[in-house]
Amino acid sequence: MLEDTIVAVSTPFGFSGLGIIRLSGDRALPIALNIFLPKSGISVEPHHPALGYVYSAESGEKLDEAFLTYFPKPRSYTREDIVEISCHGSPVVLEETVRLCIAEGARHADPGEFTLRAVINGRMDIIQAEAVHDLITATSLDQARISFNQMQGRLSRQIENFRTRLIHLLSRIEASLEFPDDDLEISVDTIMRTLDDTLESINHLIGTYELGQSLSEGTTLVIAGTPNVGKSTLFNSLLERDRAIVTPHPGTTRDYITEKVFIDGALFSIIDTAGMTDSSHPVEKEGIKKSIRLAEEADGVLLLIDLSRAETADDLALMKKYGQEKTLLVLNKNDLPFRADIIRISEYFSTDQIVQISALEKRNIEILKKKMRAYFTVPIKKEQEVVLHLRQKLLLQCIRDHLKKAKEMVLAGYSEELYIEEIRLGLPALGQLTGNIQAEDVFRDIFARFCVGK
Numbered sequence: 066m067l068e069d070t071i072v073a074v075s076t077p078f079g080f081s082g083l084g085i086i087r088l089s090g091d092r093a094l095p096i097a098l099n100i101f102l103p104k105s106g107i108s109v110e111p112h113h114p115a116l117g118y119v120y121s122a123e124s125g126e127k128l129d130e131a132f133l134t135y136f137p138k139p140r141s142y143t144r145e146d147i148v149e150i151s152c153h154g155s156p157v158v159l160e161e162t163v164r165l166c167i168a169e170g171a172r173h174a175d176p177g178e179f180t181l182r183a184v185i186n187g188r189m190d191i192i193q194a195e196a197v198h199d200l201i202t203a204t205s206l207d208q209a210r211i212s213f214n215q216m217q218g219r220l221s222r223q224i225e226n227f228r229t230r231l232i233h234l235l236s237r238i239e240a241s242l243e244f245p246d247d248d249l250e251i252s253v254d255t256i257m258r259t260l261d262d263t264l265e266s267i268n269h270l271i272g273t274y275e276l277g278q279s280l281s282e283g284t285t286l287v288i289a290g291t292p293n294v295g296k297s298t299l300f301n302s303l304l305e306r307d308r309a310i311v312t313p314h315p316g317t318t319r320d321y322i323t324e325k326v327f328i329d330g331a332l333f334s335i336i337d338t339a340g341m342t343d344s345s346h347p348v349e350k351e352g353i354k355k356s357i358r359l360a361e362e363a364d365g366v367l368l369l370i371d372l373s374r375a376e377t378a379d380d381l382a383l384m385k386k387y388g389q390e391k392t393l394l395v396l397n398k399n400d401l402p403f404r405a406d407i408i409r410i411s412e413y414f415s416t417d418q419i420v421q422i423s424a425l426e427k428r429n430i431e432i433l434k435k436k437m438r439a440y441f442t443v444p445i446k447k448e449q450e451v452v453l454h455l456r457q458k459l460l461l462q463c464i465r466d467h468l469k470k471a472k473e474m475v476l477a478g479y480s481e482e483l484y485i486e487e488i489r490l491g492l493p494a495l496g497q498l499t500g501n502i503q504a505e506d507v508f509r510d511i512f513a514r515f516c517v518g519k
């Protein structure tokens with residue numbers, strides 16, 4: 066499969082100023098020069114864009130004015146010869162240019178095939194390849210930063226470090242078994258320390274997965290409260306558009322609505338719910354059940370109270386229920402005269418959990434947003450490593466389970482042969498993390514999730 070030269074459009078489909086076509090493989094340059102006429106003659110200097118025309122040899126017709134850049138192997142993304150043709154971003158022109166390349170002997174690339182080649186040719190490992198995908202699809206700057214660092218190989222080095230540490234441990238134990246008289250004995254303390262240190266680092270990485278998920282999926286917040294307190298009005302204010310129906314009648318929202326929104330660079334998934342009250346209406350009842358379940362599962366709750374009316378038993382019950390860490394108390398309708406007893410309703414919350422707003426007049430919405438950012442999102446340290454993929458987490462859990470078992474065996478006084486076997490069983494999982502194994506099928510499976518052109 067690596068013998069043929071592949072081609073694809075590398076920029077997204079659509080009308081744009083520029084669109085790039087990429088060829089990779091031994092015949093990348095000859096194929097490109099059959100469909101491209103450099104203005105300066107026939108020579109193309111590596112790494113220097115050459116201006117010219119895309120043209121059809123069949124009809125002799127010029128199709129577009131474009132730049133061609135040649136990246137000879139091995140200093141290219143795939144470590145093969147690469148040619149990039151930068152045309153105008155017209156889908157018709159780009160597709161025709163690809164067709165011309167195919168007519169000259171190139172093959173249309175499969176999804177992710179450029180990156181697959183980069184991995185197979187040793188330019189990057191699987192974690193780095195996944196990071197390329199993550200960087201492109203990042204939904205926040207934090208996620209882009211983490212992906213960039215992983216693309217540069219930081220997480221891969223950490224995984225490689227675990228592997229080297231364990232292989233070193235195994236070889237020391239084996240040497241002590243094989244040459245018992247040569248003073249090579251390794252103490253149980255040293256074995257336990259290595260296992261403990263490695264386990265601690267692996268557990269720490271596994272623990273970051275949840276943070277990774279909240280970065281890519283967004284922090285889920287439920288807007289909860291009794292009917293008519295202004296939940297849907299707040300939902301619309303946070304989204305800055307009229308998404309949910311608002312009426313003066315209690316019980317307007319029956320089913321929940323979810324929307325994603327960026328607040329100060331962080332992604333939130335906000336859910337507007339049915340007002341929680343003791344309703345006997347079957348539809349309302351069902352909606353309320355859902356609201357309660359969503360609030361339990363969410364990362365946080367914005368509990369809304371209407372300041373313009375005296376607090377009800379339902380309001381107080383909700384405050385009691387949600388007066389805990391993951392809730393902000395939002396006192397709404399502060400444009401109207403207050404009828405609620407603020408001291409009484411604030412009882413279950415600390416002052417930094419409370420904010421007064423008018424969802425209708427958009428008062429203090431910015432303050433609420435700042436509080437949401439500070440209260441519900443974890444600041445990411447610059448150097449922090451975060452596991453972003455379930456695949457990575459599952460493999461880390463696999464190695465962790467083997468190391469834990471090995472540790473228990475050491476403590477229970479099992480023979481060295483038995484517990485080193487247990488450690489050895491965990492090593493393939495570390496290999497699979499970076500792709501430090503020759504399993505092309507595993508690679509293909511992973512890269513099939515990518516888009517064409519990457």
Ligand SMILES: Nc1nc2c(ncn2[C@@H]2O[C@H](COP(=O)(O)OP(=O)(O)OP(=O)(O)O)[C@@H](O)[C@H]2O)c(=O)[nH]1
Nearest residue numbers: 292293294295296297298313316317318340424425
């Ligand atoms: N004066 C004032 N009125 C508001 C404010 N927020 C909402 N309202 C009004 O309160 C009424 C109910 O608003 P909604 O947003 O539908 O309330 P809700 O909590 O979603 O109601 P349900 O879906 O029925 O549970 C509407 O008439 C809104 O215009 C506010 O800050 N000030």
Ligand SMILES: [Mg+2]
Nearest residue numbers: 296297317318
């Ligand atoms: Mg509503």
